[in-house]
Amino acid sequence: MIVLKHLLYAYAALFAITNPIGAVPVFLSVTHGVSLRDRVRIAKKVMITVLLTLLTFALIGEWIFSFFGSSVDAFSIAGGILLFRMALDMLSGQISKVKISEEEAEEITLEDIAIIPLAIPLISGPGAITTVMLYMAKSPSVVEKxxxxxxxxxxxxxxxxxxxxxDKVEKKLGKVGIKVLTRMMGLILASISVQMVINGIKGAFGV
Incomplete structure (x- = not known):
């Protein structure tokens, strides 16, 4: 019973911080116009990337940061800058150059979209990484880990x-709805990115 409670707490915390529901508008905007088959492939790629990222930091996160002389705070600042650049393009109604560049082929573009910015840093960002590392540190037994x-x-x-x-949401919204949603999400992403940078600076300088 205690083990199950530990699982539920860890899942609830990770779900709240990764917030995959909040990532739906971004997913719609960056995949607008692609085929259903490609969209499913992108979703799978996001799932695998999120899984591998969080598992990696859960197992060897502290060692990685120590080895490279970096920190979660530095990751938060870098992720915030990336999201802010993406948000500016979304506010102007453009496909962000962070998501896709004119020089890239379609296949590479789709792969990049799945990994950055969807999986990292939007879903498996600094908050999720920190949460995983803390839960692992607070789990004394192998079963709890x-x-x-x-x-x-x-x-x-x-x-x-x-x-x-x-996909069902996109069909209900239509082209105009997607454009409006893209701009609205751009504003939200801008505020999120600024907060990520602020949190990173606070953590780095102990403010």
């Missing part, structure tokens, strides 16, 4: 299922 890893898997699968439902 396994529950945290299982929570990561479940959140990744949940993200995939939520992104798959985005």
């Amino acid at each position: 396994s529950m945290v890893l299982l929570a990561v898997l479940l959140v990744s699968i949940t993200t995939y299922l939520i992104l798959l439902s985005a």
Whole structure:
């Protein structure tokens, strides 16, 4: 019973921080115009990237930061800058150059969209990475640590299922709705990116 509660707490915390539901408008905007088959492939790529990212930091996150002399705060600042650049393009109604460039082929573009910015840093960002590392550190037994890893898997699968439902949302919104939603999401992303940078600076300087 205690182990199950540990799993539920870890899953709830990760789901709230990764917020895959909040990623749906971004997913719709960056995949607008692509085929359903490609959209499913992008959703799978996002799921795999989120899973691998969170599992990696859960297992060796502290060692990675120590080895490269970096920190979660630095990751937060870098992720915030990337999102802000993307938000500016979305506010102007353009496809962000962070998501796609004119020189890239379609296949490469789709792969890039899935990894950056959807999976990283929008879903598996600094907050999710920090949460995973903290839960692993607070789990004394192997069984409890396994529950945290299982929570990561479940959140990744949940993200995939939520992104798959985005197609139905797009059909109801239409082209005009997508354009409006893109600009609205751009404003939200701008505020999120600024907050990520602020949090990173506060953490780095102990403010």
